[in-house]
Amino acid sequence: MRVLFTIFPTSAHLYPAIPLAWALQSAGHEVVVASPEGVVDPKVIANITSAGLTAVSLGGKEELTASLAPLMAGAGPNRPTLALDPADENAWRQARAVLGGMFNAYYPPEPVSGGRRPILDTLVEFARDWRPDLVLWDPLAPTGAVAARACGAAHARLLFGMDNIGLIRSKTRQELADPDSGLTDDPWMPWLGPVLERYGLDFTEETLVGQWTLDLTQSRMRDPLDLSYVPVRRVPYNGAATLPRWLHARPERPRAVFTLGVSRRLLAGRHSGFPVREFFDSVAGLDLELVATLNSEQLTAVGTLPDNVRAIEYVPLNQLLPTSSAIIHHGGGGTFAAAVAFKVPQLVAPLPMWDEMVTARYVARRGAGLIADPAAIDVDSVGKDLVRLVEEPSFQLGAQGLYEDMLAAPAPKDVVPVLERLTAEHRG
Numbered sequence: 005m006r007v008l009f010t011i012f013p014t015s016a017h018l019y020p021a022i023p024l025a026w027a028l029q030s031a032g033h034e035v036v037v038a039s040p041e042g043v044v045d046p047k048v049i050a051n052i053t054s055a056g057l058t059a060v061s062l063g064g065k066e067e068l069t070a071s072l073a074p075l076m077a078g079a080g081p082n083r084p085t086l087a088l089d090p091a092d093e094n095a096w097r098q099a100r101a102v103l104g105g106m107f108n109a110y111y112p113p114e115p116v117s118g119g120r121r122p123i124l125d126t127l128v129e130f131a132r133d134w135r136p137d138l139v140l141w142d143p144l145a146p147t148g149a150v151a152a153r154a155c156g157a158a159h160a161r162l163l164f165g166m167d168n169i170g171l172i173r174s175k176t177r178q179e180l181a182d183p184d185s186g187l188t189d190d191p192w193m194p195w196l197g198p199v200l201e202r203y204g205l206d207f208t209e210e211t212l213v214g215q216w217t218l219d220l221t222q223s224r225m226r227d228p229l230d231l232s233y234v235p236v237r238r239v240p241y242n243g244a245a246t247l248p249r250w251l252h253a254r255p256e257r258p259r260a261v262f263t264l265g266v267s268r269r270l271l272a273g274r275h276s277g278f279p280v281r282e283f284f285d286s287v288a289g290l291d292l293e294l295v296a297t298l299n300s301e302q303l304t305a306v307g308t309l310p311d312n313v314r315a316i317e318y319v320p321l322n323q324l325l326p327t328s329s330a331i332i333h334h335g336g337g338g339t340f341a342a343a344v345a346f347k348v349p350q351l352v353a354p355l356p357m358w359d360e361m362v363t364a365r366y367v368a369r370r371g372a373g374l375i376a377d378p379a380a381i382d383v384d385s386v387g388k389d390l391v392r393l394v395e396e397p398s399f400q401l402g403a404q405g406l407y408e409d410m411l412a413a414p415a416p417k418d419v420v421p422v423l424e425r426l427t428a429e430h431r432g
Contacts, residue, residue, distance in 0.1 A: 005137035005427060009037040009162070010127065010148035011052075012110075013064075014045040015243065016265070016338055017142050020164045020220055022055050023239035024140075027416035028423070029057070038130065039145075040064050040110070040123055043072070054244045060130055062123045071112045087356035088168050100172050104192055111147050113198040124150065128203060131155040138427045140218065143169045147199075149211045154203045156432035160234075160423075161214035165337040166221055166359035170229050173212050215430045218419070220341075222409050225366050234422055237413040240342040242320035250314075251323060255293050258329040258394045261321070261348075262296040264355065265336040278334070278353060279381055281306050284313050286383040292394060295324060322346070330393040332376075332386070335360025340367070344406045349399035351389050353378045371402030 007028050011018050018039070029035045037057050041049040042064035052059035086099045111124050124147050131139070131151040139159040141148025152159030176192075179185040190196075192212070200207055213231055220238040264278060280302065287294055288310035298306075299317045309315055321342035325331065328348055333339040335354035340363050343350050350373035354360035367373040374389045393399050414422075 008136035012144035158430035286387040349393040
């Protein structure tokens with residue numbers, strides 16, 4: 005069968021999909037990955053092809069400059085996020101409003117400046133020409149569902165983290181059904197209605213939540229939603245790179261990793277929300293090596309690095325973590341998954357974008373690491389916590405538990421027959 009992946013234009017959303025794309029391709033299926041380019045992550049199309057997959061560019065900055073301008077104007081340390089916090093009753097409503105604006109900005113339903121065609125038209129045209137049997141779409145690219153319906157393909161969401169959109173949609177439907185809520189009109193229809201009308205389609209819930217959902221999160225993390233989920237093991241893939249020579253051998257003293265994630269670097273620049281300079285000073289006297297994956301912009305305010313800190317702009321975590329004893333990170337799904345796969349204890353300072361707070365609490369609850377409050381980070385305490393992760397065996401046992409939970413989910417190759425069956429059942 006032919007399988008079309010549609011990806012939100014960042015490599016952080018691409019990488020979770022690649023092992024499944026490989027599995028489908030290895031089983032003899034044709035696979036294509038479609039994404040806008042040059043919008044958020046300038047390397048996303050190149051990263052598709054460097055993984056050995058066929059890429060389809062849906063257009064980029066020229067098509068979206070006008071529609072994205074208001075959204076990009078709010079970028080920076082105080083930009084609105086899509087993070088959900090169970091402790092905040094109103095967080096999901098704020099995220100819903102942000103999502104509505106994002107969908108309209110990234111996937112405008114009408115021609116944009118200069119008469120250029122909407123990115124959605126390019127996707128639908130490709131789908132109608134190529135005729136995929138199955139479309140697997142990113143939750144932040146619901147245009148994949150529209151393209152699938154326009155060409156008669158089966159379609160499903162492929163989650164990159166917690167199912168925030170599924171949760172928001174569930175709560176929205178409850179509000180719409182409650183006459184006392186005050187909500188009478190579907191908040192996403194101002195964008196979705198014109199999109200569907202453009203292609204002669206009516207609204208169904210599957211347009212927002214898929215005919216089914218491929219879930220890469222660990223089973224104990226999932227929200228209990230009334231949706232059809234197919235669990236898939238998240239196999240960490242962090243891009244292709246040449247192994248640095250200093251990584252050929254195991255370190256002479258414990259190695260810890262410090263990363264704030266690629267997406268945060270792209271969206272927030274050096275405004276990470278983490279006191280990097282003070283943190284480096286606090287670990288200068290520790291008997292360990294700290295590898296910090298930061299670029300030159302993030303390092304501008306740091307100055308001279310301590311002798312035991314090595315800065316490198318990027319190295320895939322699946323190269324770095326096998327020789328590491330701990331990792332300090334922002335709570336991103338890709339970083340969490342890589343740490344789990346290599347059984348590395350984690351110190352999470354959740355910098356909210358999607359599900360970082362949920363991830364941090366889960367790591368701590370399972371005994372696989374600790375949480376640092378990003379709103380009030382005490383760098384001395386962070387240094388002490390780092391030593392605990394390296395020296396106390398209980399955290400290694402907790403990390404082993406997360407690893408075993410990961411292995412309990414079906415590997416991507418084992419999910420391929422399930423996708424073949426579901427595609428045959430749902431294809432139009």
